[in-house]
Amino acid sequence: MKFTVSTRHYAPTATCAVPTQPVTACSGLDPELFFPVGESGPVLLQEQEAKAVCRRCPLMDSCLQGALDRGETTGVWGGTSPRDRRTILLREAAARTKTA
Numbered sequence: 001m002k003f004t005v006s007t008r009h010y011a012p013t014a015t016c017a018v019p020t021q022p023v024t025a026c027s028g029l030d031p032e033l034f035f036p037v038g039e040s041g042p043v044l045l046q047e048q049e050a051k052a053v054c055r056r057c058p059l060m061d062s063c064l065q066g067a068l069d070r071g072e073t074t075g076v077w078g079g080t081s082p083r084d085r086r087t088i089l090l091r092e093a094a095a096r097t098k099t100a
Contacts, residue, residue, distance in 0.1 A: 022059055061078065
């Protein structure tokens with residue numbers, strides 16, 4: 001469905017009814033890439049590959065924030081491993097303690 005927008009400043013323009021949504025970089029990829037099992041060897045390479053996908057994603061920051069808010073303990077979310085997220089949470093807790 002198309003709408004025509006007309007104002008006194010602009011000529012009539014056809015526009016889409018629904019604004020485009022950003023598409024995640026992980027959309028359509030095998031979810032197992034983002035959930036490596038183990039903590040050494042090939043798992044580290046898999047984790048780096050998943051993080052590389054995240055770095056291309058326009059929603060990386062909101063994905064990370066969602067993972068922190070939900071307390072995700074497994075998988076790569078927003079370009080971070082569970083270990084990375086624990087570090088972030090510990091730093092935030094330490095910063096809150098210093099300001100309190």
